[in-house]
Each structure stands twice: as structure tokens, then as C-alpha cells.
């Protein structure tokens with residue numbers, strides 16, 4: 001049976017909602033702290049967390065925004081976010097099931113956008129970015145965070161291959177230049193950019209996605225056969241753990 005890409009995403013994430021709420025890589029980190037510092041500075045009235053997953057951006061935004069909408073393709077993810085928000089007494093978070101490529105919000109509905117570790121799953125990245133711009137008021141701040149490709153084809157091919165083997169809903173970790181191009185074409189003005197390298201513990205990384213054993217073996221085979229350049233860049237360890245490049249861009253809706 002063939003499925004649309006959105007169904008592949010839902011099948012991947014829905015049953016793993018609890019794991020994403022609890023995931024240490026998602027629940028914290030310097031990138032999330034940096035995003036929160038921007039929300040604190042802007043103090044938005046209506047903030048949107050696009051591709052909320054386990055809701056970690058929404059929980060941080062809720063401390064500084066009057067109202068937060070957490071949106072995602074996966075209803076199961078959103079149910080977990082709503083339950084967690086209730087537990088934490090964050091009563092200014094609402095949830096909305098929607099694909100990033102077709103948002104059910106009017107133009108200029110929000111004055112802040114956060115989008116973290118989601119865009120690399122979208123089947124139409126540029127359309128999602130145009131939708132993000134459409135629902136923001138002119139002058140609104142957008143903060144996007146995602147894994148990114150270091151750019152050289154050698155490293156890029158390895159990265160996309162292991163990502164896809166781990167998770168069939170992976171589409172592409174874009175390069176910094178691809179991100180900048182998509183943002184500018186969608187009507188954003190780039191403000192600042194930052195990068196980090198985050199260690200992916202191999203067992204945790206594949207367990208969270210329940211990667212099938214045959215794919216785990218293929219990832220390990222690719223890592224074992226990787227060239228010195230690939231091993232060095234990703235700092236691949238004996239157990240398969242590696243360093244992932246992550247970037248944050250702050251942009252303004254022009």
C-alpha cells in the first residue's frame with residue numbers, strides 16, 4: 001500500500017508522542033534556551049509553534065507570550081502536548097492539527113513564529129515557509145531551528161542517507177544557503193544565525209524512532225564504510241553516536 005508523505009509522518013510520530021515529550025535532546029539544549037531568549041525579548045501577543053512535536057517550544061513560548069498555538073500534523077502529538085500543558089498549568093496554549101503547507105489561520109494572525117526540528121520532514125518546504133510568512137504580521141519575528149547539512153556533497157549524502165534509514169519521514173536536512181534562499185523567497189529578512197553541534201547518542205536516536213533492525217544494520221554498515229572526511233566531520237564514535245550540525249535563524253516578516 002502506498003501512502004501520502006503526510007501519512008508517513010503521522011505514522012512515524014503519532015505512536016512516539018510520549019518519547020518526544022520526554023526526549024532530552026528536544027526538551028532542553030542551548031538552542032531552545034536561545035529561542036526562549038528571543039521570545040522573552042519580543043513578548044508576543046500571539047505566537048505559533050509550527051510542527052510542535054512534544055511541545056517544547058510551545059512550553060517555553062507560553063512563559064512570555066499572551067497566547068500560544070501549537071500546531072502539528074499529528075493529532076496524537078497534539079493530545080500529548082495538551083495533556084502536558086494541563087499538567088504544567090500552562091493555560092495559554094491551544095493546539096491545532098494542520099499541515100505546515102496548508103495552515104488554517106488567517107493572514108497576519110500571529111506576531112511570533114517558532115519552528116524547531118520540523119521543516120526537514122515537510123514534503124513541500126518552500127510552501128510551508130510561504131504559509132509561515134502569510135500567517136505572520138509584517139515585522140513579526142520568526143525563529144527557525146533545524147539540523148542542517150554541512151553542504152559538501154560528500155557529507156550531505158552520508159547525512160541524508162543515515163537520516164532516511166533511521167526515519168522514512170525524513171525529507172532533507174537543508175544547507176544554510178538553502179534555508180536562507182527559502183526564507184528570503186518566502187518574504188523574510190534574515191536577522192541573525194547561530195550554529196551548534198549536538199551529540200546524537202546512537203541507541204537513544206534509533207530507539208526514539210523505533211528504527212527497524214535491518215535499517216540499523218544499514219546505518220552501521222554505512223558508518224563503517226565511511227571515509228575519513230565523513231568520520232571526522234560527524235565525529236562518528238565506535239557505537240555509532242555522532243555529532244549533528246544544528247542552526248538557528250532569526251528572521252523578520254518583511
Ligand SMILES: C[S@@+](CC[C@H](N)C(=O)[O-])C[C@H]1O[C@@H](n2cnc3c(N)ncnc32)[C@H](O)[C@@H]1O
Nearest residue numbers: 013026051052053072073074099100116118121
Ligand atoms: C522532531 S518533531 C518536532 C520537535 C519539536 N518542535 C521540539 O522542538 O521538540 C517533528 C514534528 O514535526 C511534525 N511535522 C512533520 N511534518 C509536518 C508538516 N508537514 N506539517 C506539520 N507538522 C509536521 C511531526 O508530526 C512531528 O511532530
